[in-house]
Amino acid sequence: MLIVQLIFNGLQTGALYALIAAGFSLIFGMTRIFHAAHGATFTIAGYAFFEMYSVAHLGWPIAALTAIAAAAIFGMMLDRWVYAIIQRHEGSFFTVFAASFGVAIVVQNLIAMAFGRGLVTISTPLSKSIELAPGLFVAPMLAIVLVCAVICFALLQYLLTRTNLGIALRALGENPTLIEVYGLTPRKISQFAFLIGSILVVPAAILTATTSGLNPSMSHHVMLISLAATIVGGVGSLRGAALAGMLLGMAENLCLAVIDPQWSEAVTFVILFLFILFRPGGVYGRAIAT
């Protein structure tokens, strides 16, 4: 029964990781901007939900909308007022990364000043496990996480394949110079990438607040997961990000059947390392001719 339990745990963790990684993968894949502040977007969304739901008691729909608004505004403002300016001055990839990293640290400290440095959680019966069978505990939250992940990815897939915006986004990821020939503005489309990528992180932030809690310094952990899943899944591939997130979550839990918990995080990085060595493009990465 331990293995079955770990599979269920892995599904929940994996779905959360997939949601976390999807936004980063979209942004990085479409804009080629290493958005190191993606973790900060996650943290802002989580705390916005916490403030509206647990402190102001405004009900979850308003809290969720607030979290979406906060994440979207933060992501778009960062693109407009930080990344765009650096790129206009032909700043290098590293300059953008450094700026993004700096913003993440500033956000971490601002959140600590506003909410304190300790952990905050949202208590809900949905995170409490029920014993479905002897030794098998499953929380209603698992179903919510899986449904959220499926809906988000389905909507995203529809957006990217069946709408003009989605086609434009994919074109931006393929060749930002060429799309200008077609009368499109890369800068404007990039804003949409940040809007959608930032909103994608909100379900994961809310669900994390109810399961493992929020703290101001969690952004670096979010970035690690996002980066690992993006590389394993293939840059720019949302299918890849989803699959990789699920793979990493399952691996992190299933390995506990045979090894000590202290090594479970290392398993994630062993998988990442193996992919870098043997399949650097990721699961759904594409070979590029040079």
Add this chain to the structure above:
Amino acid sequence: MKKLFAVPSLASILAIAALALQPALAADITIGGAFPMSGDNAEYGQIFSSGANLAVEHINADKMLSGKLSIVYEDSQATPAQGVVAANKLINVSKVPFMLSAFTGVSKAVAPVGARTKTVVVNGGGVGPDLATLGEYFWNTIPLANFEVKIIVPYLVKEKGLKRVALIYVDDPLGQAIVKELGTELPKVGGELVGSFSIPTTAQQFSGVAARVRDVKPDVVYFATYGNQESQLVKQLRDNGVSQPLASYSAVDIPSVQKLPEAKGIIYTSQQIDWDKQDARTKRLITDYTAKYGKKPTTYVVNYYNSVLTFGLLAAELEKAGKPVTGENLLAQRKATDKFEFAGSTVSFEADGTVKAPIQIMEIAGDGTGKLLVPGK
């Protein structure tokens, strides 16, 4: 003419010498603190520094020293590597003769820096037993974990009948010390360590650990970690079907754990402070801290208050004796001092730089406070 100039010159020289001596005697002193001011353990840094800052305020208000005392902090992030960077900055750049430390791993890394430069390093938060072996320039104002484990194990096994103990511990010097102590103490009272699970310091997901813990069917789960990870672990253990009693050590005595609904009922040990001690120092600490922060001070606050007070008392004696306030002289003065009137206790330092204090057993009440189960002896 020469004589007229000679007298003022001599007087001038004497006056200049007197003036030059004055600043040295009434010199402002800076001490240091290497605390986690950011990261997952920043809550501790906030608590520790609140106690230290209040002690500095009181020392200055009482004019205990001839000059003004100030404290400067560097961020250790609760990691040994950053702790060493912080210590080097404090000792080699800010030239502090005395600094505060916390966390077992950080303190073990920082102690050699203090020993090499003859800087006194005082710990009021870390509890790894190894902290008693870090040399004569490393002092502890908090009883170490081996004492805490020795107190809680007989209570859990004999009084509560909880013989099968599962342990979840952070993979660092503190966690390893707790494993060793539990492994030694449990068999003495008829208990058994049925499973021990080490977790990385950066881990945030514990549903799998909960499954492993349930699998060994313990009577009680003892956890030894710190910071945000404590709250995450407790919440996820409870959410994932671990219904057995939880037990821990003094690190759970922080607001984020005390207020966590899932933490209600956790049994833990902590240093006993005599809050009813009728001396002016204890009353003033409680009154001023409550007025400033809107809540009663905790043991961590008191420990770091007393740590800074130790410096104040020793430095005052050194100034009276006309000796410079250096690490060497502070150590010598401490050895020459029989007792220290701390806030909440009267203590003596042992030869290994530790203090003995009674350990009490508490239970998290669920309303942000702890309920006393067994007073310290």
